[in-house]
Amino acid sequence: MTTKICIWAITPGGVKIGQKLGLSIPDSDFLVSQTIADSLVVPDNTVVFEKLSVMFSKLFRKYCAHICIFSTAIAVRMAAPLLESKLVDPAIVVIDDRGVHAISLLSGHLGGGNQLALDVARITGATPVITTATDINHLPSIDMVAKKENLLIQNPEMIRKVNMAFLQDKKIRILDPLNIVTPHIPEQFRWSESCPNSYVATVICSDMERPEAGVEKISLYNGRGGEEVPRETLILRPPSLMAGMGCNRGTTVEELLDFLTTAFEENNLCLNSLACIATTSVKQDETGLLELAQRLGKPILFYDKAALNSVETIENPSDMVEKHLGVKSVCEAASILAAHNGNLIVPKIKRGNATLAVARIEKKKNRI
Numbered sequence: 001m002t003t004k005i006c007i008w009a010i011t012p013g014g015v016k017i018g019q020k021l022g023l024s025i026p027d028s029d030f031l032v033s034q035t036i037a038d039s040l041v042v043p044d045n046t047v048v049f050e051k052l053s054v055m056f057s058k059l060f061r062k063y064c065a066h067i068c069i070f071s072t073a074i075a076v077r078m079a080a081p082l083l084e085s086k087l088v089d090p091a092i093v094v095i096d097d098r099g100v101h102a103i104s105l106l107s108g109h110l111g112g113g114n115q116l117a118l119d120v121a122r123i124t125g126a127t128p129v130i131t132t133a134t135d136i137n138h139l140p141s142i143d144m145v146a147k148k149e150n151l152l153i154q155n156p157e158m159i160r161k162v163n164m165a166f167l168q169d170k171k172i173r174i175l176d177p178l179n180i181v182t183p184h185i186p187e188q189f190r191w192s193e194s195c196p197n198s199y200v201a202t203v204i205c206s207d208m209e210r211p212e213a214g215v216e217k218i219s220l221y222n223g224r225g226g227e228e229v230p231r232e233t234l235i236l237r238p239p240s241l242m243a244g245m246g247c248n249r250g251t252t253v254e255e256l257l258d259f260l261t262t263a264f265e266e267n268n269l270c271l272n273s274l275a276c277i278a279t280t281s282v283k284q285d286e287t288g289l290l291e292l293a294q295r296l297g298k299p300i301l302f303y304d305k306a307a308l309n310s311v312e313t314i315e316n317p318s319d320m321v322e323k324h325l326g327v328k329s330v331c332e333a334a335s336i337l338a339a340h341n342g343n344l345i346v347p348k349i350k351r352g353n354a355t356l357a358v359a360r361i362e363k364k365k366n367r368i
Contacts, residue, residue, distance in 0.1 A: 002062060005028040005065045006063040007025070008070070009030070009036065009069045010033040011069070012039075013069075013097030018032070018067075019043065020123060029063075032046050032049075033052060064091065065090050065093065065111065065116050067093050067120060068094045070097065072105065075094050083106075085156070086107060086156065089106060089111060090111055091113030091116055093120055095126055099126045103129040104117035104128070104130045110143050110147050114130050133163070140166055146236055152272050154272060161232050165200050171197060172199050175202065175205070177206055180236075181205040203234045204236065207273030208269060239274075240361050241270075241359075242278055243335060243356060243358050244334035245279050245289060247288060250287075250288070251354055259352065275361070276300065276338055279301075279303075279334050280304075280308060281304045283302065308333040308334065316348040331355040331356055335357045339359035342361040343359060344359050
């Protein structure tokens with residue numbers, strides 16, 4: 001999805017507000033109905049459409065957000081058939097054509113609708129209308145924490161359970177070995193073993209596939225003797241793992257993918273936490289590696305000899321690699337570089353035609 005914002009206007013007042021917004025939001029497109037464009041002078045870069053519902057449906061997923069300068073009812077009727085999930089739906093902000101209210105209508109958290117409503121209000125002088133319960137109660141929301149830290153939400157259906165705990169002033173248990181989520185959650189909501197009360201949900205933020213035993217059930221005190229009850233768990237995956245890879249010329253993507261997935265499974269690492277693939281610049285035209293990155297939807301980073309040889313924490317240098325490529329290491333060095341000199345957690349593994357190492361980036365350092 002693009003990062004551009006689409007601004008819609010269907011009335012004379014809407015055109016005035018849309019032009020003002022367009023000047024303050026550079027990465028935006030301004031769309032005006034044909035009827036209004038025929039009667040007013042609109043900017044040269046304005047896109048003119050004939051039928052609002054048709055154009056809106058066509059462009060809905062081509063923008064990260066839509067600013068609709070018309071009634072909320074129109075926006076609701078047009079958007080309803082197009083909605084899929086809070087994870088992928090673009091934000092919608094509705095503002096009336098007098099600029100009185102700017103309403104965050106859709107994807108307020110993950111889609112950025114709440115912040116966009118605040119921005120629209122600031123630009124136009126409108127009153128922002130935000131209705132998400134955590135925001136109006138000045139409480140944390142776990143989906144906004146995930147967005148801020150670039151965490152993949154593995155089971156989004158649990159977002160509501162965790163946010164409801166905040167609204168009800170109840171505790172959540174946090175398993176966060178990399179200390180990514182914990183700093184965002186006020187202490188009053190964090191359960192610990194010393195707490196007299198139990199917790200109503202668990203948040204796991206980890207790049208390990210199985211961060212602890214017994215994920216399915218735990219024993220909670222619930223007033224009926226503390227019997228076994230299903231665990232309510234939200235799983236978040238940080239983009240913390242960098243896979244350094246090397247391979248013989250012509251190694252197939254199938255072999256590389258099988259190697260990578262098997263190695264992650266054997267080392268209890270979650271593939272959803274893979275941030276990138278890293279290798280030597282000699283492999284910039286290696287079809288298998290390029291296809292692997294494309295298939296996984298991850299970037300691939302290439303490092304030259306000087307960069308690879310600058311890494312001082314190599315555990316398994318190779319005389320053969322140094323003889324042919326002029327570097328002591330490819331996979332270990334590349335993974336450590338990609339992790340901004342993070343920790344090597346899976347030293348070099350060789351299998352078939354390929355080698356693999358995995359490094360973990362530290363939380364405070366910039367991720368891919």
